[in-house]
Amino acid sequence: MATIEKRTRKDGTTAYRLKWRFGGGREGAQQSITYAEHDDAKSMKGAVEALRHHVYDTDPRVISFELVTGQKPTAYTAPTFGEVAEKYVTTRTRAKATTKDLYRRTLRNRAGALLARPVESITDDDVSALLSGITDAGQSSAMIYDLLRGVFRYAVVKTSLAVNPMNGVEPPKRRPRTVNFLSNTDAGLLLDACRALPNVGAALADVVDVILGTGLRISEALGLVAGDVHVDDVDRAWIDVEMQLSRATTGSPESRRVSLKTDASRRRIALDSATARVLARLVDGLAPDAPVFPHPVAGGWWGQGVFGKAFERARTAAKRAGMVKTPRVHDLRHTHAAWLLTDGVPLLAVSRRLGHESIGITADIYGHLLPEGDDAIRAVLINRRAALAPATVRRVHAVVPMDAVAA
Structure with a gap:
């Protein structure tokens, strides 16, 4: 009351x-x-x-005191889940516009059955059934679980929803991350298959080659412009990762190049001489704002979707030629990291090169590639302990009173 x-x-x-x-x-x-x-x-x-x-x-x-001065009180109508969800997404001030759009698409595609329902009518059974349906279809329900939890928490504070229906729902098991590392042989077969594709083959091979040599995300590679590439001296060359290519397929050329995933993604990557020569050839004569990897036929930005289809054709051909693994585009980045770690590059250096927000992310993905180090630990301890000065053992003589001796 x-x-x-x-x-x-x-x-x-x-x-x-x-x-x-x-x-x-x-x-x-x-x-x-x-x-x-x-x-x-x-x-x-x-x-x-x-x-x-x-x-x-x-x-x-x-x-305005309107409720009292002549305005008849209107009946309360509970907001729909969709209305509350939109307000929740809008209030995420730390999320970028592209991230908010991803939230909206996920809610629309995965929780469409709930959008028109009054938020107060949704129960934990409704949420469990929704998540189970996604999991049974072989898809990950982790993101929609996190979104639903946020929306209902917001609803408890901002609406008359008394009990959060997520309280009785267990979080879904997250599917293990699948990572493919290519051997030198598999990488060579993939590059050969790329070059053999008609029309786009040479350009496709260049992108694959550069990602294997830098560990760039595909959005970062396709978003490179000539001004990001510094190859005057191929033995001391580098690239600056400043922006990435949006997944959007429409909009002006300027709008296609967007901010990076995180602040840690903004970085400088040192190049080996072979990768530097590939990039030097590609940027020769280009304006600073021109794409390094334009679409080989249509020109302009090479969209991720179109690139991915060409990559799939090359992968199929490479499998027929004997490639063992079945890599995704992102596995080229994983392969780059694996090559560095297995040859002894420190984990922190690899983490910074990949643009990970923390070294923990790098360790979670690639930690199993690191040598155990037991032999090195034993050797260090043996040397350290051998260098310790031997402890001096002092004998303590008891003092016996003279009268006790006389007795």
Whole structure:
């Protein structure tokens, strides 16, 4: 129920604070508004209770006193899950616009059955059935689980939803990360298959070759412009990773190149001389803002979807030629990391080169490639302990009183 609290201001005047919880229950968000006159607070109290406490203190009808002065209280209508979800996504101030669009697509594609339903009508059984359907279809439900949890937490605070239906739902088991590392032989077969494709083969091989030599994400590679490449001296060359190519297939050329995944993704990558020569050939004569890897037929940005289809054709041909693994485009990046780690490059250096936000991410993905180090540990300890000065053993002689000796 709503209550009126009498308060004395610093200037000695009296004020009346009307308080209630949205929806009337303990779980509802606290609401309050202060009046100078007790009668005004009492009148608004009656209006709030007539709406069964389903009104916010920020409601214009409360602020303008419209609920009391002639406006008949309207029945409360619970917002739909879709309406609450949109407000939740909009309030994610730390998320980029592209990330928010991804959230909206995921909710629309994976939770479409819930969007039109009143948020208060959704139960834990509804959520469990939704997640089970996604998992049974062989797809990962981890992202939609996290989104649903966020939306319902928001609903508990901002609407009259009393109980979060996610409380009774266990998080889905995350599918193990599948990583393919190519051997030198497999990488060679893949490059040969790329070069053999008509029309796009040479350009496709260049992208694959550069990713194997740099560990770039495909979006970062396709988003490179000539100004990012510094190859005046191929023995001391590097690239600056500043932007990436959006997955969007429409929009102006300028809008296709967007911010990186994280701040850690902005980095400088040293090049070996072979990779530097490939890039030097590609950027020769290009304007600084020209794509390093334009579409070989149509020109302009080479979209990830179109690139991926060409890569699949080359992969199929490489498999027929004897390639053992079945790599995705991203496995070229994994292969680069595996080559470095198995040849002794420190984990931290590899993590920074890949643009990981923390070394823990790198260790989780590639930790099994690191040598155990037991022999090295033994050798270090043997040498350290051998260098320790031997402990001096002192004999302590007991002092015997003379009278005891005489006795």
